[in-house]
Amino acid sequence: MTSPSLNALEGHGAGVVSLAGVSVAYGSNVVLTDVSLEFRPGEIVALLGANGAGKSTLIKALSGANPRYSGEIRIGGDAVQLTSPVQARRLGVSAVHQKVADGIVPGLSVAENLTLDDLAQASRRPLRSRGSAFTDARAALETLGLSWSDLVLGSDAAGLAISDAQLVVLARALRGTPQLLILDEPTSALTAAEAERLFEVLRALRAKGLSIIYVSHRFGEIEALADRVVVLRDGRVQSDSARPFEWHGILHDMLGRAAELSHDRGAAQRGHEVVATLDGVTLLPESEPVSLEIRAGEVLGVLGLIGAGKTEIAEALAGLATPLGGSLTLAGAPYFPKRPGHAIDAGVVLVPEDRQRQGILPGWSVQQNVTVPFLRSSSVGGLLTKRLERSRAEDVIDTLSVVTTGPDESIDDLSGGNQQKVVVGRWLSAGPRLALLDEPFRGVDIAARREIGTRLAEIAAGGAAAVVLSSDVDEIFEVADRIVVLVAGRIELDRYADETDRASVIGAFLGAAHPSSPEGAPA
């Protein structure tokens, strides 16, 4: 651990943001204790920590979104009391929060969402013309190197796919050139190519003297981007280190125990018994039919960009949507799940990609969130049995180490990653025959990722099939025995992990999507 505070005395210069003894409590629950840190111009600081360590909480305090913090925050040497997001932005602090949904106003157009802050600015002309909103919106997108058509800019933001919504929120944060830019897991909903573009933008901003706080669970990104790594554990600063990063130590600081950055899964398992098949299924309106065998005893990783058709595969098998064409089989028999209940009864479960919209029952306890798909097996003759419910919930909490006060805590109070663990855990707790996981690692920390990976391997070893659908090459290599690359509804590659290598997978994955792309593989 190196101490950066040697330069602290020089820190009175313009642009330095510092925290001294900052603490935050939710009710009587202290989640951030005595945090002292300094962020200097022209520096990208990675903020790491396990799920529930307090990263988002720190960011909310620093961006004015949660005025109820104690301790001192200084900006450019002046002590300030941050009371609202507007005030923070006026002082040069701009943030992109973890929940994308908290940044998008449905019903307003995409252009209006890109220029949402203007609505709060007294200096702006009160009259809004469509044209000027579009001009401003285009300028905002320009910072990310994007250019969207007027049709898109004029349409309702409610219809934006999550990755595009994330881009909108990012572009908005970059308007008005902040001094300190805070990004809370910005890439969890982006594809590699979009992430790479974002990194270029961030590097350019750093060169211009911005300071940037970057939260991510993807270490590759941090290695490629960060100048410093700050680790939070249980609400305290555990370490603060400069390049070159000593990952072994950082992981230990994060988790409180030794862990490895790279994970060797050993030999890829090969399943034999076919659990489910797609026969000539048309995934996207204009794509050719594909066929795919899903086998018991192996973890299948499906890799593809957003829009490649991954979700369509999952939805067809889970009974959410009927595929455009073709047929399915399960355990050798024709399979027509008309609704999710049929699929669940047949042992096919789906961890959906959008946790907030499709996974969580807001206001409900962790326990009730866990048991909701299994009401029948949690009850005797229709009567819900507390004991059955509780044991299932405790099982999920234990196997995935969910940070919570217990099964009765409201799911709303859990950190994002822990919410995701609850959703993943509940679906795996059923002992499925076929488990489909659509982007299951969004926002979960490395330890949880390992735990989920281990659970998937166990499920496969137990004679069931697991399918992970992801747009992240690292994740796929970490969990999958067999890798399928999907491009625009077509299967571009289908190999066991030990029969191929990253280069050819990435080639199939990106090559087809960007025939002339000069970009290399994402980190």
Added chain:
Amino acid sequence: MSARNRISASKTSERVAAVVVKWGFVAVTVALILFFVITEPSFRTPENFFGMLKFIAPTAIAGLGVMLAMTVGGIDLSVGASAGFAVSIAAWTMVIGNQVGGVAVSVVLVCGLLIGALNAFLIVVARIPDLLATLTTMFVIVGLKLIIVDGKSISSQMTLSNGTTAPGRFTADFLWLDRGSIGPVPVPVIILVVITVLLWFLLERTRWGRALFAVGANPEAARLAGIRVQWYRTIAYMGCGLLASVAGLLLAARIGQGDVSAGNSLLLDAVAVALVGVSVLGIGRPNAWGTALGAVLIAVMVTGFTMLGLPYYAQDFGKGIVLLIALLFSFTFSRRRTVVTAGSTTSAS
């Protein structure tokens, strides 16, 4: 349990706040009852006690119907109309159709289910937002009722269009619904208690109740969890229609004739009672006991204020103020924001 799990250690102040939120409303009701018991001798008789419950039973039952619609995230503005429809149909069946009470009850209950099914159809299949759909149903049902009875109250001995006198009348078994009692307990009170207990049991103790709430909390997540969302919404609206028609049966038995105006004033009180029910006991979601308790509070206020000799308009004011105090306890002093989902106004698109 994992060592990394957080420990909750709520402070005394938080616990006090929780108690206020949980029992504040009940305390207001009890305080009001005590006040009337002390100041008004006639308030404390058992007759008055059962009389109040009997008087509020139709409102409470209709409120329980609205509560049921609220569990799936909706609302039903047609309950008053459905109850009024039930009154006229019951009278029509017995007085003009010359049927016995049992037949009338069956016809009315079937009509209630059909009205519920109509609401469900408009909301689930035709995808009209619940507030709008049930408002429309309200107009249609009121109009239909008046067309059926030619805008007139149906009473026995009335002269029919063919010049003959109506053959039937409200039968004794039907009137028993209002006038009968088991021991000292009037029948409407028994019906109210039975329905409340059944609904409480259904919602809080069975998996079907849990599924209803899941549909209300996040329909998409519920669907993915294998819950038949559309089916449960249909059930909830049909249940609401059924309960509204039970309320109508009690009203019909009370009035003893097919009063055309019956049920008109039920809607606002039923909705109020269901909404209040959400906040009572700090539960923060639609629930049966809270709804019944809200109804009791209204009954206590109406009776007590009348005994105090307040004119009806001062009662409105009193009702508003007491409601306000109760709500302050439930919401303002509560740490967490209670989510009341009562009706969406915009489409899903």
Added chain:
Amino acid sequence: MSARNRISASKTSERVAAVVVKWGFVAVTVALILFFVITEPSFRTPENFFGMLKFIAPTAIAGLGVMLAMTVGGIDLSVGASAGFAVSIAAWTMVIGNQVGGVAVSVVLVCGLLIGALNAFLIVVARIPDLLATLTTMFVIVGLKLIIVDGKSISSQMTLSNGTTAPGRFTADFLWLDRGSIGPVPVPVIILVVITVLLWFLLERTRWGRALFAVGANPEAARLAGIRVQWYRTIAYMGCGLLASVAGLLLAARIGQGDVSAGNSLLLDAVAVALVGVSVLGIGRPNAWGTALGAVLIAVMVTGFTMLGLPYYAQDFGKGIVLLIALLFSFTFSRRRTVVTAGSTTSAS
């Protein structure tokens, strides 16, 4: 630039559906107007045209108030009560207080703002859900009004409690609000049009309007973007109270006395009109023109059906059915969620 843009790829059938959704409601209104114009000679006179608009103006204005509350994601059930309060207060000021019309108007408007502020206080500060808060306000306001006027309608020459005769009366300038006209256009119609245009302009063309919508659609996003959520909600409810009292002023001028029952029938129609406004024109969010159009549809139905000689109860039924048809156009035939993929690929490379 994205090639995967579903909007651009919309099929003809989809475009037809979009047209149906956008214009279906308008088409129903126009068809109904045409029908009455052809069948009823007295329907097609300019007097009737302005008469209908004049008749519906208070409902439409109260509906616009509800619409304003809906923009911030709320609703206001106290508009009918506020309008009724305005009627009694206007009468009290002129008849008992012996003031001129201008004073009465000012007093009423201030009262409207205060009622709106009370609602805002209950919702924003006391955190009571809007439905409950405004329902409570409704009871309180109705009760307060009746207490102020002793439950009596205030009319000129009435005997006061001290035995004297009320000194004042409704002044001519006040009555002009209903009886005056500019050219052939009655004053209430002018007021309605002005308010509609102003609200449309405010909501659709100014940043304050967009901020109101943002607060309604996603308060958390609005808060994080620096929009003063609580402030905008307060403004919306105060605006709603103001509009309700304007509606009350028009009613008072029309009735010419402090009718205690005025405003009672306003609530359901005002809410219906605002809700219908959401769906009209396929806009999918509260808007001024849609609300006004919904009010016009009601006026056309009431007038036309009366001319056809339908009894009042058949009108209820007709109202329900026409509403239903309009809603089917707006919701049922509309496509489900539009998915826009704006372009996840970057353009520069």
Added chain:
Amino acid sequence: VTGCAQSSGTPAATSGASTAPTASAELPAPFDGDPVTVALVRQSGAGDYFEAWGAGAEAQASFANIDLQVTDARNDNAKHASDLEQAIAAKPDAIIVDHGQTDTIQPLVTKAVEAGIPVVIYDLALTDSEGVIVTAQSDKSMAEGVLEQLIADVGEGAKVGYVSATGFAPLDRRAEVWDQVVADNGLDVVFSTGEVSDSTASDNVPLVDAALKQNPDVEAIFAPYDEITKGTVLAVQQNNLQDKVKVYGIDISNADLEVMNAEGSPWVATSATDPAAVGAAVVRTLALSLAGELDETEVLFPAITITQEFLAENEVTNVTELRAAEPSLELSDVVVADWLPAVSG
């Protein structure tokens, strides 16, 4: 117009069917050509009383070749004003205004008179009835009649209750009589309650119930509006006081008769006109005036007091039978002509 066909279930039309009166002369001008258009602008048409009144008016109108254009404000006085305003704009041959608020209707009636449209008002107090034909059922006489019976039954100084509401013109007029009778006879008013709502009958039950719990020794209750009377009767029965408490009401309908006739009913007397007959008589008044055959400018329809005993003696169970037992209700000799017999009943 259409209401005529649908109103066939009313006592009015039934009686018309059974004792169909016929005219003994041809219709005079202006009734001998195209139908005469008359706007009937009603404050409310809902409830049994108003239903029957409207049916009677319609029946008489169609007999006299009058095309009756009915608007119903449903107790919304603002709509009542709008309806009247639109009726004037439509330039009918005549206008009947049924009920209404003085200050609301007065200026519009003046406007109509100035526009040369003949106006007949019913049960509406105008400050300036110049050029207007006034008809009324006398609220004063109705209240006096039934209260006379009350005093006769329970005597002076009795403990009495009062169930009514304020703010409604007829109820306010009845209240004046009540206050006078209370003062003159030294009655001891132990409670005053009541309301008019969208469901008046059932909404008054809890109010009276509470009042009775507190004052079970009350001897008589005056509830001067049949919807309120019904609620009062229910509350009395609910408290098992029907043998001790007498209820006095106003108005009559089939539904009311059922309540009065019920075994042990406390509703001992009511004061009433036959609404269908009154509705028809108002139309006749208008017709005679248009034909130039009406001499008065004011026509009052007398009320009679009906007691429980009278009903029992004559075995009256519905309005048709009541009419037979008490023919004066039919108003068959009020405002009639050889070409215009009473048609409603």
